[in-house]
Amino acid sequence: AQTVTQSQPEMSVQEAETVTLSCTYDTSESDYYLFWYKQPPSRQMILVIRQEAYKQQNATENRFSVNFQKAAKSFSLKISDSQLGDAAMYFCAYRSVYNQGGKLIFGQGTELSVKP
Amino acid sequence: GAGVSQSPSNKVTEKGKDVELRCDPISGHTALYWYRQSLGQGLEFLIYFQGNSAPDKSGLPSDRFSAERTGGSVSTLTIQRTQQEDSAVYLCASSVDLALRRELFFGEGSRLTVL
Numbered sequence A: 001a002q003t004v005t006q007s008q009p010e011m012s013v014q015e016a017e018t019v020t021l022s023c024t025y026d027t028s029e030s031d032y033y034l035f036w037y038k039q040p041p042s043r044q045m046i047l048v049i050r051q052e053a054y055k056q057q058n059a060t061e062n063r064f065s066v067n068f069q070k071a072a073k074s075f076s077l078k079i080s081d082s083q084l085g086d087a088a089m090y091f092c093a094y095r096s097v098y099n100q101g102g103k104l105i106f107g108q109g110t111e112l113s114v115k116p
Numbered sequence B: 001g002a003g004v005s006q007s008p009s010n011k012v013t014e015k016g017k018d019v020e021l022r023c024d025p026i027s028g029h030t031a032l033y034w035y036r037q038s039l040g041q042g043l044e045f046l047i048y049f050q051g052n053s054a055p056d057k058s059g060l061p062s063d064r065f066s067a068e069r070t071g072g073s074v075s076t077l078t079i080q081r082t083q084q085e086d087s088a089v090y091l092c093a094s095s096v097d098l099a100l101r102r103e104l105f106f107g108e109g110s111r112l113t114v115l
Helices: none
Strands: A003-005 A010-014 A019-021 A024-026 A032-039 A046-052 A064-069 A074-079 A088-096 A104-106 A110-115 B005-007 B010-013 B019-024 B031-037 B043-050 B065-069 B075-079 B088-095 B110-114
Touching: A003 A088, A003 A104, A010 A019, A019 A110, A024 A074, A032 A064, A032 A074, A046 A064, A046 A074, A074 A088, A104 B043, B005 B088, B010 B019, B019 B088, B019 B110, B031 B075, B043 B065, B043 B075, B075 B088
Parallel strands: A010 A110, B010 B110
Antiparallel strands: A003 A024, A019 A074, A032 A046, A032 A088, A064 A074, A088 A104, A088 A110, B005 B019, B019 B075, B031 B043, B031 B088, B065 B075, B088 B110
């Protein structure tokens, strides 16, 4: 079974600075999808960025980018020019292409605080 | 509606009582998922529905948990004889279909507290 691990329960960043959130996963599959979701206090999960494992190029979405290291099974999220609105829980998630109905397997989350 | 709607937003119940949690997905979305988020934990998959196919119930933690989806739209998650360990936020998500790159759209969840 696949697992996702986020080793940083909490992170803090100064406004306008850059922060990197770590995520590692364990799988024997060669093709899959990886996601980062943001959960603000409203509890509604919001997709931040996604990466397809067969693509070598790292995904980027405005101030958000990932460092996808397939061999190392690592998928970190970099937030540049951090803003107060970035404060939230961030979840890394894995999605198999082979089975399991496409459900997402989530890590434990990293709570990001942004200091003004 | 514009987004995934869940009700109630908060529910407090006594141990042993049954509860029903409702999810109204985005119109036209055929895939619907239920997840459970316990305090300080990640999201735990419970069940998903896709169109008229049999649901994947592999994540339901016990036979006290059940879910149905009527008319391919609204879904109800039922917890019978609630226990204190059932206290959590129950999140519903929907997706256009099961295509794997599809984004899941989540509701704001139902926070269940079992006293």
